[in-house]
Amino acid sequence: MARKEIPIEELSIDPAVIDVLKLAKEKEYETVWDRLKRQSPHCKFGVQGVCCRNCIMGPCRITEKTPRGVCGADASVIVSRNLIRALAAGAAAHSDHGRAVAVLFNEVAHEENQDYRITDEAKLKAVAKRLGVDTEKPILEIAKEVAAQALADFGKQDEKALNFLKAYAPSKRKETWQKLEEALFSQTGKKMGVLPRNIDREVTECMHRTTMGVDNDAVSLLIHGVRTALADGWGGSLIATELQDVLFGTPNKKTIRANLGVLSKDKVNIIVHGHEPILSEQVVEAAMSEEMQQKAKQAGAKGINVAGICCTANEVLMRRGVPVAGNMIHQELAIMTGAVEAMVVDVQCIFPALGRLAKCFHTQFISTSDRARFPGAVHIQFDEKRARETARKIVETAIEAFPKRDKSKVHIPGVVAEAVVGFSVEEILNMLGGSPKPLVDAILEGKIKGVVGIVGCNNPKVKHDSFHIALTKELIKRDILVIGTGCWAIAAAKAGLMQLQTQELAGEGLKAVCKLLEIPPVLHMGSCVDCSRMLVLAGALADYLKVDISDLPLVGSAPEWMTEKAVSIGTYFVASGVPVHLWPAPPIGGSPEVGHILTETIKDLLGGYFFVEEDPQKTAEIMENIILEKRKAF
Template structure:
């Protein structure tokens, strides 16, 4: 077993994660002499210059390091100021994040084309109603047309998302007119994703765009090309091909692993391979094969964003978030972990080796040294999935590791969508966002918050997510969730209607009336676009202003870590949403670039950034912003009246 020195680790596992199952596995890993990301994260002291983005390595005259405590004292060798350096660094992060989501979206579009052309036979168009609705929303005439014809026209339209070199990205049409007008006026309406990412990379080269204000425009444009581009294509087409989720009960946490079954974990981001695995594990041949080798069956489980998506769509159990992917292998019960792209830590390879688990990469764009590569091809999915199954079954039959599976399993309702929120609050025949708006206007719901994103071993896993959401719902803020954040809250038991009493009086009344949880899980990180569409529908329903920036809403990624998170944050800000990041932010307070992000953008009509590390402070900032928007809309007094009325009613009832 390849072991590392873990002697130095003195911090308690309870201080590294709130997740009891992950704690148990961290303790076991330490006993086994295996170092996990949670301990590496504790030991790694980030560079104090890089953490505030005060260094540049965009050319070999440098790298140049400025002093974050005296940022205007020096410039880089080329003369770049701290504002240029921070803006370029931020821009390259956003370019990478946007590229990742657009790469995901483009592959989903390719799969869609494969189905239309008949080259992909194992997948099909599942939700023809959504196909028509999305096509119509983009102005495609569907009347009297065959499904495949509508699909072809939708494909051709959405291809522009990536390939346009002029014009406007198709899905930007779904944004409120006033928001679109702002983007046009400011010259940040995205054209095509490839162009936007390319231009941002070029403008951040040495000696190119050296005015942080001008650079900011391309940063916003590239971020919008993510949210209203590749991410939205990924979500909408995945729904069309694999089915639009609706609320479903799902289990989360490591207790979903089964000692007496072949356990296969799928982790990553694109749904096609996971869908292929789902088909393959139900093949009687493999079920019999597993039984012949002594297993009771095959247990397919998800993790991270792939897991969140499959849990939402099909109720597939979920074993944990980004912060638990190494820890889960320590159970010894994972016969294969099958991965595709993004957020797959290289450290998995070493941990998998220690516990004799097969780590299998499946995507040509993401190999890992030390892992087995079995490529997944949508035109022949069984070639990959069957090989994975054979390996996993063989590993089950020859398990040599002691098995220790934590007992924790929580059940929650997953699978909300912007379509389902409309139906749930508006009813079958008058599906509409008006009832949600009415409850916001009358003050029962104070506002809406998106709490999303990763976990980060810089902080105790799940702690900020849970404390923040608890405080928001207590203050009548309805919370929408995606990604690993929703796994944190699902494990804490918030994604059930029975959590309604944890909410303030107004929100809990709405939840109890409708039978919904105060925290709604919407899927993976690309599914943040469901929040954009829901927010646009709120503006359209009336009474809450004309643009996304008018809404009493706010967003947060409390334990963020990835470049994708920065791209998501920036597309929400550029769409008009106040967005707070926990842990820290890569800019230096009181510099011109920082002030632009945290104040100036709002003055230009967008949202703005905020940052704080304490969850109660984050909640206070988000609620203050929501109240500010309520006041601007003239609905601040209604809330006071509604809540007084409600407490009066309670007094009368007692």
């Protein structure tokens, strides 16, 4: 049965989205919601995670009548294999991002790249100190040693844990992982490693274990999934965040504008979309140059306006204050405004549908990565060693498109919100006077009951932004501080929840703390790789109190999630001791055994666990109860 027609007003809570969707319906532009409708109902075997395509004896689908695949694998094995394959893909995406940053950082350290520089020497020394590098050496010598340790984490062949994990993870959590390895060996007689050895190795081993005829034990498969996720959270993502801060600057508090209304009717609009600031930083710098601004004016525009979408938006807004046009679901809608000269993309979360859509407008859909080709795109290969030159070419391509803009097609929703952003761990600690003590005291005194970290995607199966915003409002009302990243952060910014006025929506205790610090009760911590910032903050609190992360009143959530990266993120938070909420439900329903392991058994092993809930208010109640239970230990 096909999915029923849903009124446009039920697709999103964002008035700008609703506005452009009405235009799309009138003009018959195709959107992600149209494609979802055509794909519905989804394959029940895929939804339950019981379809296996890992060899050509299949595909195999598990039912009551056919409980085993051709090779003999049952539902628990198939569900586990599918889950950790998705996790491996997510870890690979984040870590490939991190690798690109580490390689560039190494080139800068060795003076092989003159288009980039070390911007934040204090951050470099802080990273180096954690890694045991002598910080009295010249800056480039420090950078070389940090780069060597970062690159080693992608490929070293010993059995020792990642350099960055050892340097950053809190002491009690490292003890928990070590004890778990020992306990698993004692109970099973099998070596089940938890601590990741190198990032690429864990992803590769994940793929090897899940091929036909290798690992066919659900527990063993899931434990390796934990190991792979930790290689992402305390490895690839952490390396990306820390080294990007060193290269481009550590974010600090600033005010930005958010939503489609940031597009300009009389300027060249360039949108950067994707995830890697190696590209977007250069595009922003080129676009803001006097030379390019003058070229835009010569083309008939009043200048150049750069805006972001998705996590590239989070990167440039945190560091440069660049406005954000929207989260992932806005990418087609931005082009439909008819005011975008160039949609510049790198990797991850980019719809291949953009190429076809851009043909309806003057918009130049520009791909830049050799890892990400798109039909219908103009490909301008981004070369880090010719970064400024490439960025200039991209900006000039956008300027050349401006005279071709059809003014009759321009439809920019007049919807904009302001948001206070830039809450890196360093900025938070700086506001606290250099120590986590004031935050810890506020939690111990009950002014703040606890903290919830929200990691967000967009998923057209869920009313756009609705879960993000409803859950956030419910939590701050209960005196629970909300921090987060990704498309949730953009949703909260667009909804006005990152303004100082939002303090009035918070409970009395949280409100008082926020007024004292002059911050909103909802903190933007960056892009999806910057979930590592939340890990580092949790680690700082745990080390300060000399407890494990699992002892802290912390909970995580991934509402509206859709990407394999979220599988990895959720798992590394659980593996670090944080209970994590999910909605929609992950594809594990076909195996009650796997479901029980991830929601119950894992509690005793790691302290963290998953739970699923589709109602935002009930989710907030569950989170508050978890937090209150953890508070009893204090």
